[in-house]
Amino acid sequence: MTGHVTTLAGPVPVVSAKLTARDRLGGWKVRWGIRRYSYTVDPGLYALGAPSDTSPVLVTANYKLSFDALRCRLEGRAAWILALDTRGINVWCAAGKGTFGTAEVARRIEAAALNQVVSHGVVVLPQLGAPGVSAPEVRRRSGFRAVWGPVRAQDLPAFIDGGLRATPEMRRVRFPLRDRLVLVPLEMTAVAGIALAVLVVAAAVAGFGPGGFSLARVLAGVLPLAAVLAATTLAGTVLTPLLLPWLPGRMFSARGFAVGAVAAAFVLPWMPPTYSTLRLAAAALTMLAGSSYLAMNFTGSSTFTSLSGVEKEMRASLPWQVAGAVAAAALWIAGGFVR
Amino acid sequence: MSDLRYLDDVVTLTYDRAKCTGCQQCTYVCPHGVFVMDGNRAVMRDRDACIECGACALNCDFDAIHVRAGVGCAAGIIASWFRGKGGEVSCGPEGAGAGKGTSGGCC
Numbered sequence: 001m002t003g004h005v006t007t008l009a010g011p012v013p014v015v016s017a018k019l020t021a022r023d024r025l026g027g028w029k030v031r032w033g034i035r036r037y038s039y040t041v042d043p044g045l046y047a048l049g050a051p052s053d054t055s056p057v058l059v060t061a062n063y064k065l066s067f068d069a070l071r072c073r074l075e076g077r078a079a080w081i082l083a084l085d086t087r088g089i090n091v092w093c094a095a096g097k098g099t100f101g102t103a104e105v106a107r108r109i110e111a112a113a114l115n116q117v118v119s120h121g122v123v124v125l126p127q128l129g130a131p132g133v134s135a136p137e138v139r140r141r142s143g144f145r146a147v148w149g150p151v152r153a154q155d156l157p158a159f160i161d162g163g164l165r166a167t168p169e170m171r172r173v174r175f176p177l178r179d180r181l182v183l184v185p186l187e188m189t190a191v192a193g194i195a196l197a198v199l200v201v202a203a204a205v206a207g208f209g210p211g212g213f214s215l216a217r218v219l220a221g222v223l224p225l226a227a228v229l230a231a232t233t234l235a236g237t238v239l240t241p242l243l244l245p246w247l248p249g250r251m252f253s254a255r256g257f258a259v260g261a262v263a264a265a266f267v268l269p270w271m272p273p274t275y276s277t278l279r280l281a282a283a284a285l286t287m288l289a290g291s292s293y294l295a296m297n298f299t300g301s302s303t304f305t306s307l308s309g310v311e312k313e314m315r316a317s318l319p320w321q322v323a324g325a326v327a328a329a330a331l332w333i334a335g336g337f338v339r
Numbered sequence: 340m341s342d343l344r345y346l347d348d349v350v351t352l353t354y355d356r357a358k359c360t361g362c363q364q365c366t367y368v369c370p371h372g373v374f375v376m377d378g379n380r381a382v383m384r385d386r387d388a389c390i391e392c393g394a395c396a397l398n399c400d401f402d403a404i405h406v407r408a409g410v411g412c413a414a415g416i417i418a419s420w421f422r423g424k425g426g427e428v429s430c431g432p433e434g435a436g437a438g439k440g441t442s443g444g445c446c
Binding site: 096296304308310311 | 367395397
């Protein structure tokens, strides 16, 4: 915020198109899951540059990462930015939940007295807000014509210069390597916590064997398991997302299974010679079922899966994934008692 | 990079061309180019690319498009099971200030 501009509807806070080091740090942190659900801006109207009553009105979510992605593409331009209250959730997900919705658009237009701020009667909505917003209904409720902007904020300058027209390419969602890469830290850290918890439980279980509890057995059992869980996490939450287009099969669970198999081929030869066959089998099952499950979990982060499709995939995959995990746990525990 | 594609013959999208008035909303909102204009009406060009986001159906003012909308998110589907029967499949934290959402990655 860099002051206020005065409009017929009262003062409006001004924001810069330049991101500060703090903005960038905040964006980096939420990608790692730090303060992710409280990374917000206040909902309402903002001025970027020195907008007039003919400047475009760009609608976005009050997730600061979304808000920043929008304003940083508009350097040297003048525009109004209308941030909806999506409770700090990005546009696409909030549209799916309905918080980026028709009622909220109409309410914010009214609350900002937008008809006194601009004279053109048009708001530009992000295309990915469309699952929650009916453009015809916005018009009926607010009098404002809702025009669908491009999917990506980076296309906004060309969209505006082209007279609020999007090319077909601007309307398409892709899922390039860069977009998949930024999701990896969150996927990875969420799972690493679970893996650590499994490891703690396993450490307690591993001590028991022939002749009671032994600390040496804890280490001998748990250190290889740590490597197996790390490999599973890497396979399912890092390698599968990054290699997604080149992996076999349409189902994510199949793609994750393939990566899990490769991980197993790399990791199993490094297991200690004292590791029982049962525990080797448990390790293999963990990597196959685990990587497959984690890959399936990535469906929600991807841009091209459908609810019906994921349900079908889960019906096909979840039973054997769960059976594999249960069998792996049983084999691993049993493996502590035999050679 | 070629288009990433998901499963074929699975989505619930239906389109009644007779009801189309050519307003083009569906061609604007679909992020996967499922609908394109053919003359003065829309046609379904690539049904299997549909992700059931529901944008087209919501923005069709003439009731020509129907779809069971939701998010294609395994973590969200599992969370909806725990919320009980008929639980809506969505993602992120529930309600205002409900704390942390599911561990998975949707949003």
